[in-house]
Amino acid sequence: MDPTPAEELPALYRAILDSVARLEGAGERQTAARIRRNATAAYSRAWDARAQRRLVALLREADRPERAGSLREAHRTERSAAIAGTVVAQDG
Numbered sequence: 001m002d003p004t005p006a007e008e009l010p011a012l013y014r015a016i017l018d019s020v021a022r023l024e025g026a027g028e029r030q031t032a033a034r035i036r037r038n039a040t041a042a043y044s045r046a047w048d049a050r051a052q053r054r055l056v057a058l059l060r061e062a063d064r065p066e067r068a069g070s071l072r073e074a075h076r077t078e079r080s081a082a083i084a085g086t087v088v089a090q091d092g
Contacts, residue, residue, distance in 0.1 A: 005052035012055040013043045019062035035062045 016039045023032035035058055042054040 005049050006047040008052060009043060009047050009055060012052065012059060013039060016055060016059050016062055019059060023062060032062075 016035065020032045020036045020039075023029075023035070039055060039058050042051050042058070045051055
């Protein structure tokens with residue numbers, strides 16, 4: 001028998017809070033605050049399929065910015081290396 005939304009919501013909410021903590025650690029404080037606020041609102045209402053869908057969507061969203069942040073950092077590092085290589089080439 002599949003678990004009910006009410007049985008799954010606490011674990012979903014906990015997973016969101018864990019993801020929010022990772023976002024905060026990565027410097028994504030605004031995103032983390034927004035996701036936490038929305039998750040708290042969904043968790044505080046009826047524990048039904050609608051709340052479950054909302055929490056699942058928020059969990060996906062919470063996981064997305066980490067990857068985007070990693071990609072931004074990688075791009076920034078590549079760009080900095082390219083700029084540094086250009087400056088070295090001009091000086092050399």
